[in-house]
């Protein structure tokens with residue numbers, strides 16, 4: 001028992017020490033510009049499981065723990081938006097047992113996240129799930145909806161979790177809805193202006209923007225794809241016209257505080273170039 005208490009005390013001291021080191025490093029980094037929106041393609045969970053001789057499911061569990069750590073670091077750095085690619089529409093084509101196991105894990109973790117004392121509530125994180133949510137099974141969809149309503153009062157950080165998501169689906173749906181909206185407007189105007197044909201009204205980029213799953217979220221400053229890949233894999237294509245891509249070689253569950261530090265340094269080195277490109281766009 002004494003041994004247990006001793007170990008607990010040591011772990012507590014280590015946590016305090018790490019948090020102090022983090023604070024010092026973050027205050028140095030904060031002298032320069034810090035991104036306000038990071039987006040992650042959390043690649044490499046299965047490879048990690050294989051490498052560590054774990055079940056695939058445990059690779060995803062390790063990936064979820066890393067997501068929680070990353071959220072804490074981003075919060076400490078004062079970032080406003082974090083977006084993660086948790087499940088693409090194409091992922092539904094994986095083996096049914098794998099899809100089932102990942103969905104069960106998501107449901108379990110979402111339910112944990114909305115508990116009163118969870119990190120999400122302690123740090124004031126508002127969660128949005130973005131994607132074609134109709135494609136989710138009923139229990140997962142209810143968990144997702146519950147998480148969005150239970151965190152609606154949190155306002156420090158916005159976590160956007162893209163599930164049942166692909167950019168091409170997002171764009172096609174937004175264009176479709178914008179056309180329908182425009183047709184309704186024309187119909188209403190024609191009805192009140194009998195006999196006069198309405199002039200053709202083009203659909204603007206801003207109209208489509210308003211109908212995106214990511215509506216209201218500023219475009220990401222950097223997309224980080226772990227495991228060294230440099231493909232966007234149908235993630236945030238509409239939102240990444242002026243965005244950096246960073247691809248550390250580490251698998252997602254291996255991502256640590258130091259990878260985040262390197263990401264910020266990469267952002268700071270490219271800041272003026274990015275600012276110039278944004279101005280031109």
Ligand SMILES: CC(C)=CCC/C(C)=C/CC/C(C)=C/COP(=O)(O)OP(=O)(O)O
Nearest residue numbers: 042043044045046047063064086106109110
């Ligand atoms: C509640 C919540 C937000 C949970 C998120 C859990 C989590 C870490 C999901 C990642 C899912 C995924 C398909 C990652 C891609 O890597 P991969 O598994 O395809 O790995 P590979 O590239 O090694 O094959």
